[in-house]
Amino acid sequence: MAAEQELSKADALVAEVETGGRNLSGSTKNLIPIICFVWAIYQLYISSPLPAELTVSTGISFFQFIGNLSISRKIHLMFALVLACLAFPLYRGAPTKRIPLYDWVLIALGSLSILYMVVMDSNIANRAGDFAHENIRIDMTVAVIGMVALALSVYRSLGLPLVIVAAILMGYAYIGGGNWGGASFVKGTWHFWMQEEGVFGKPLAVSTQMIFLFVLFGSILEKAGAGGYFIKIAFALLGSFRGGPAKAAVIASALSGLYSGSSIANTVTTGTFTIPLMKRTGLSAEKAGAVEVASSTNGQLTPPVMGAAAFLIAEFTGVEYTTLLKHALIPAIVSYIALIYIVHLEACKLNLQGIPKPKDTIVRTLAQKMIGFLTGFLVLAFLFIAVYYTLGFIKEAYPGISMFSVIVISGIAYLVLAWFASKRPDLETDDPDAPMTVLPKAADTAWTGLYYILPIVILLWCILPTPDRLSPSTAAFFACLAMSFIALTQHIIKGAFRGNMDLASNFRKGLSEWVDGMIAGARNMISIGIATAAAGVIVGAISLTGAHAMVGELVEFLSGGVLIVMLLLVAVMSLILGMGLPTTANYLVVSSLMAPVIVALGAKSGLIVPLVAVHLFVFYFGILADDTPPVGLAAYAAAAISKGDPIKTGVQGFMYDIRTALLPFLFLFNTDLLLINVGPMKALFVFVVATIAMMLFASATQGWFFTRNRMWETVALLAIALTLFRPGLLLDRVSPPFDERPGVEALKLAEAAPDGGTLRVRLVGPDFDDIDENNSTFLELNLGASGDGETRFTQSGLNVLEDDGKVAVDGLTWDSKLKHLDKLFTMGDLDKPLFIEKVLVKRDRMPKEVFYIPALLLLGLIIFLQRRRHREDDPDAEAKAAAA
Incomplete structure (x- = not known):
């Protein structure tokens, strides 16, 4: 009974933070599930080819209209606003079984403010910037209502911190300060609500196009039984090792992290089963909870979903989604392997034992166990590579029939794997308080759910880097269809193979799981949809005012210009900013405020790294806030299950995660x-x-x-x-990496560089804010194709000319990727020109x-x-x- 009470506390925490703590009764009982299901259907519709096809076949432009990105992101937010009012009580003592009148009013006002934007979409676009238009009063009234409705939705679904951050940046946009003089009420409000640079900006577009479908895919996968399958297979494979349940918890959380968008939900989903088992094998309540917290937190750093932030990182850094997955892979895997090793060390210190295997299992030595584990890992890796390259070969060799081939092959594989699964009993949910005296057989457990891997294979095939690859959103659409088909048919097919021809009962079971997955996926998206809209305000305020420059000046002052101190300050600030925020909002806040700081101050110190490395740096530390006291919500969820102290659980979890905190510093350098x-x-x-x-x-x-x-x-x-x-x-x-050459040689060195080569230079010139002050920064220029020096500098984004024995920068090219220099230097003043002080040439050194x-x-x-x-x-x- 006590265990059930503790578990209900954990579930309540997840509901309060992630999906909303309101469960309606009476006539409105099914209102939230119905709206969630409609939202999921709408998102599948706009991601499919149907809008264009229906427009062509029927001639009705409405189908194309609601599938248009500008319109769909507004409808996406309207669903999120309505559901936030329905699912999240406005304050702690608010009704949870009914909808109070003020929420109905907020729903109506919020919906009308967005429907106005939908109906007037073209009209508003045509008069953008015309602040004297006759409709401007109506526009401003609608915008204020919409912003207030959004602010209340952010408060109720994400808490006060994000409201405060957004409010401060909006206040700065209106009032001004420093070098920003402030915007008028009309200009600022138009920027934040009426155009697509604020609320309806890039973050919300990514949420609409990609994040929803990946979250939906993971939810259907979970409700169909994959979550329990991953936990069981992890225990079957690792449970017999020293501290086996803890090691299995790490693997189970890693597998759940492949599709989960929340470290808190991951903690409760897998921790319900793993934490009690870890305690029974000898780990303290705090250490058992900490292992689960550390592994669940790391799940947010694991491709392909990365807590739904992967798509935003790709969008903001300009890196293709599949390339981003490659960049994030090794740090995530290395971090998980190290966590398993930490668990092993804890088991050695406490002399913990594993759970016995079935009696008919062959007894093996430790060396044989390790060889078997490594063999299994290598086999899985080989199968992954084989699938990757086989599907890639099909796409390249037979582009006309590749989709048909995958459907046929997947269908056959599904039937074969379902037949193997039917020969074994379905996995059942275990009582977490029941003693596990013997482990299940790994082979039998594995065969019961291998077909869950097929939609992931289809997703992989769709986004393979080939000329005819699909976009991530279209790939997720087909993966959702495949997972939906499996959820609807798995019980019918396995029942038929077992001789159970009660098709109606089996179909109802599958239908119930699929509907639950659709509803859960949409409900999980409420806070994400609201978060991306709020983050649009933050991003919009920064783009309007350059507010991140103030943060950069503060960090530069506190660090004294010392690079490592600057990075430590950014890491701590990212931890603080990420506290209490879900993964998506977490990344958007820390990347908007802290990533530009590393780029600008790092360049001054000579640290020039790809933008994706900078964004992963701040993302890692933002995510670590989930287990960092005093706010670490994942630690509170784990402590509710383990009955341990949440602060001690969070401290221990962060101690386990020191290895994860080290990685961002390493991959920057x-x-x-x-x-x-x-x-x-x-x-x-x-x-x-x-x-x-x-x-x-x-x-x-x-x-x-x-x-x-x-x-x-x-x-x-x-x-x-x-x-x-x-x-x-x-x-x-021992050997410096560069030889310093005078800046006057820049043109000659650029001309001599190989085709597609780079050139590292140091620029010096008058500060943007104070022309009497000098500023400097390092740049690595991509010179492009061979040519004379001036041409190659132009190809890199800089217009240069020789002036008084120096190579001066005359400005940026129109398509330059170096626009951030505008905020560093004053350009075009030939009395005090911006010039190349020196060129750094790579030296030939020992490996x-x-x-x-x-x-x-x-x-x-x-x-x-x-x-x-x-x-x-x-x-x-x-x-x-x-x-x-």
Whole structure:
């Protein structure tokens, strides 16, 4: 009974934060589910080819009208506003079983303010900027009503912090300060509501086009039974190892993170089963909860969904979605492997054992277990690669029939896998308080749900980087159709194979699961839809005022211009800004305010990295707020299940996540970890080295390797890990990476650079804010095709000319990608020109990997000493480990 009460607390927290705590009764009981289902149907409709086809076949432009992106993002927000008023009580004591009158009023006003935008869409576009138009009073009235309705929806579904951040930036836009003089009420309000640079801007467009469908896909997958399947298969594979339930919890959360959009929901979904088992095997309540929190938080960093932020990162950085997944893959996998290793170290320190396997299972030594685990991992990797390249070959060799081929192959594979699944009992939800004395067989468990992988294969095929690939939204649409088909038919097909011909009953069961998935997916999107609209206000305010420059000045002042201190300040600020926010809103806030700071201040210090690395940096630290006290909501959810202290759970979870906090610093200085300009063989090498390095870092922070570390061993392990992660740091001390050449040689060096080469320069010139002050920054210019010096600079985005023995910058080209320079320098003043002070030319140096040799020799010494000490302390240790 107590366990059920604790679980209900966790579920209530998820509802309060994620989906809304209001459950209606009486005549309005089904109102929220019906609207959610209609919203899901609408989103599937606008993502399909149907609007265009219906317009052509019927001649009715209405079908095209509601599928138009400008209109659909407004309808998307209207659904979110209405459902926010229905599902989230306005204040703590508000009714939860009925809808109060003021919510009906807010629903009406919010809907009318958006319907006005829908009906007047073309009219508003045609008179954009005409603030003297006869309808301007109506426009402003509608805009104010809409902004107030949105603010209340943000408050009730996301809390006060996001309201405060947005309000401060809006106030700055109106009132002004510093170099921004402030906007008039009409201009500011038009910017935020009437055009697509505020509320209805890029974040909301991404939510409408992509995020909804991926969240819906994950929800249908979960309701169809995949969530329970992933938990069971994780326990079957890892439960027999030392601390097996904790290791299984990590894997289960990683698999759930593939489609989950929330670390809090992930914590409750998998933690309901894993946390009690971890406690029974010997972990304390706080450590059991912390393991689940750390693994669920990392799930938000795992491709392909990344808490629904992957699509926004791709949009804001200009990196293709599939390329972004490649960049994010190695850090996510390495982080999870290290967490499993941390759990193993905890199990060794506490001498924990695993759960016994079935009696007829062959007993294997520890080495055999590890070989079996690695073999399984390699087989899965091989199958993934085989599917990837096989489907890619079909797409390239037979483009005309590729879609038909995938449908036929997937259909056959589905029937075969469903037949295998029918030979085994369906998986049932276990009682988390019931003792698990014997693990299920891995093979039997695996066959019960392998067909859940097929929609993921279809999704992969659709977004493969081939000439005729589909957009992420269209790919998600077909994946949703495939998952819907499986949800509706799996019980019918398996029943038929088992001889159960009660088609009506099996269809009703499948229909119920599919409808529940559609409703849950839409309900999960309420806070995301509201968050992206609110983030549009933040992004709009920054684009209008350049407010991030103020944050940059503050960080630069506090850091004293020291690069590493600046990065630490940005990390801490990202943690603070991310507290209490769901993943999508979290990323939008931290990336809008903090990413430009790293770009601008990093360039001044000579740190020039791809924009995607900067956005992943702030995203990582924003997500870590979910387990960072005092607000860490995932820690509170885990503590509600474990009955532990939420603050201690959060602190322990953050200690486990130190390895994750290290990664962003590493991939800023070593972009190989993001597989940027890295080939397949080097990618494998980078993965292996990064995994070893992260495990050594985990051993150092946990104070345990083969046995308890001595102080010098901990220091040495940290030094070895850092060397493996960034050997270039030592190489830079021995041999500087660049030769400095005077700026006057810039044109000659640009002309001599190879086709498609780059040139790193340092620009110096009058500050944008104070012409008597000088500013400087480093740039890495992409020179493009071969040509003379001036042409290659033009291709890089700069117009240059020789002036008084210097190479001066005459301005930016019209299509330049260096627009941020406008905020750094005053251009066009030939009395105090912006000029190239020096050029940095890469030197030929020894391979940085040479420094792996002394690091590995030192590691060998530590292993030798620890193994000997371990045997001396416990002569039977190896036999015990083999028996475990």
